[in-house]
Amino acid sequence: MPVLVMKFGGTSVATLDRIKRAAKRVALEVAKGYDVIVIVSAMSGKTNELVGWVNETSPLYDAREYDAVVSSGENVTAGLMALTLQEMDVPARSWQGWQVPVKTTSAHSSARIEEIPSDNIMAKFGEGMKVAVVAGFQGISPEGRITTLGRGGSDTTAVAFAAAFDAERCDIYTDVDGVYTTDPRIAEKARKLDKISFEEMLELASLGAKVLQTRSVELAMRYKVKLRVLSSFEEPSDTAGTLVCDEEEIMESNVVSGIAYSRDEAKMTLQSVEDRPGIAAAIFGPLSNAGINVDMIIQNIAEEGRTDMTFSCPTDQVIRAEKALNDAKAAGELNFSDLIADTNVAKISAVGIGMRSQSGVAAKMFQTLSDEGINIKVIATSEIKISVLVDRKYMELAVQSLHDAFELEKA
């Protein structure tokens, strides 16, 4: 039997009724002849509640315990989904990460999947089971402790299962009906894309368009997994959603395909750092060891042998970043006068494969923001994207004006 992977996000399993609705979609695919692997997230809000408890208990938490706590939400929905399918006479059972086992690295709270043996589940398919419901987002470390894959990790679980089981397709069911040129809640002219390249999706995902987790797109690109994003609240249809695929499959590339934004980025500035060879390593080595995901980096021009170093990182890593840097300072490995965290910023990005062959995109972006009186704090660019940090209060305005400027409402 061909294998299909279906992933349901938190809003798609938020209540028992929604789990039933999702199960009906699964039953439809079973009726078509698929053996289905269903990956479930926790009911929406549950993981946030658990993360909140951990943070309140221990701001500098032991990530192994964090994982043991926050992985529990997916176990609940996996069991409930299996029961719902059984009630529809679809043979199903649930698997928790350690039962498959989903083998990961020991990098707790942001572990990477290393291997998913398929024999256990394939044997059950052989015995007549039609659906394996797997708790997403979680795995087991070589030491036998529970790991999690980072926020949105269930997407990665889904793509990894699709690769491991050579699935025909990986359908990601979420609360939006596809990938948009930007967030429709912010710009009402936002338009749904029928197709988008892996590369663009990767940038959009990493830049805060929360439709898919970055790593899931990376994985899909590497293993050529056909990935479809669609809504669990629309009627089933073969043309629903957005297909994430190879660049070659898209006839005409836009200069800019989408505008992304992120509220969860903080700007951190180390003031009066010694300007000497190796200083970047002295700063970013400890941050890397502490598991901080540094994104943009800016170094000011030095005066009298001192300089300011600015970088951005996720807001929820600020406390860890401060500790890592202050520890390095205390150990004499690093010297700075002040460490200033600014969590009142937002990141805005324009993404498009067409940028590779078309110039003037950055200039148009900066001019548009300038016309609106929006000050740019940090700039970073790559081959197919341009990102800026701005004051958070300008976030919506920046997204709307850029969407207009690049005429993204037009197909």
Added chain:
Amino acid sequence: MPVLVMKFGGTSVATLDRIKRAAKRVALEVAKGYDVIVIVSAMSGKTNELVGWVNETSPLYDAREYDAVVSSGENVTAGLMALTLQEMDVPARSWQGWQVPVKTTSAHSSARIEEIPSDNIMAKFGEGMKVAVVAGFQGISPEGRITTLGRGGSDTTAVAFAAAFDAERCDIYTDVDGVYTTDPRIAEKARKLDKISFEEMLELASLGAKVLQTRSVELAMRYKVKLRVLSSFEEPSDTAGTLVCDEEEIMESNVVSGIAYSRDEAKMTLQSVEDRPGIAAAIFGPLSNAGINVDMIIQNIAEEGRTDMTFSCPTDQVIRAEKALNDAKAAGELNFSDLIADTNVAKISAVGIGMRSQSGVAAKMFQTLSDEGINIKVIATSEIKISVLVDRKYMELAVQSLHDAFELEKA
């Protein structure tokens, strides 16, 4: 180092503040030189919520999925407790049932613990860890699926760990400050007992005095585990709570030690059953196979070769019991006209070791209920207890009048 087991029930870990309060008690025992094994329940209300979801999804649920779902609450508190202890600089980590592993039978949703290897946790104690926080109520079957031990199973987990680790004592922290002559919420004259025998505690527990789970007391009796019940909301003291111990350690036994009650009992009547040899086996065989805990059994006098058979079982097993009996009827193994379930009853019991040597206890009990105009529906007796089923509306009155009649307010 001597090992101490401390178990915290749902109300003792209901909020982060309460977890902190519990952790402080653990830290006190660590300071005294103990290696401590902490067994935690789910935050109060959580397990009920999960059970509710399972029942709503699938009234005749697959118990393996039930277990996968309802075991998740304990995982959350185990992790949060470990984090809280770490914040107090007490070296601690959490264990889920399958990690220890707590090996159980495959009787899902009411599994029995078969073995708890101590090497894994003892090795960590050897490395300087002071507290092992274990998720109560759960284990792993020989097939590698998650099992649970039945409601209140965390008490059993605690006693089993105390036996497996040869613990000096097993302290059960709950929301009451000990074992009472009856429920103080119903009879305000209820008096706290300093000591109670295993046998009496066993009857009280099995009869609905929800301080300790029956099986935990059985286990403690068999392995001679010193068991103490005390409140996590009182100041620590060496004389707090109630010690559950051997009969020999109690100087003078009361004729009646306590009055217990249970709302969760249903009365089921099979009408017009064929009265023939083997009929009891034909009824209770299928119920046993379906995992129904039948308690009292009454058979009426037969007329014209037909009789009525009445039995009681927990309210939440009524649907299963009905299915098992109707299936047996459909299979031609059993014949009856009607099956009537009455969930509007309550069970009231008088318990005391002194009954063994003193007569007239039953007569006094029946007279007392009669004086209050309370009709008795079913009677069952054992060596140290007398139980009756009455209309639920009389439950409080029955408890109060019996407490008065046996003068239980006097030490």
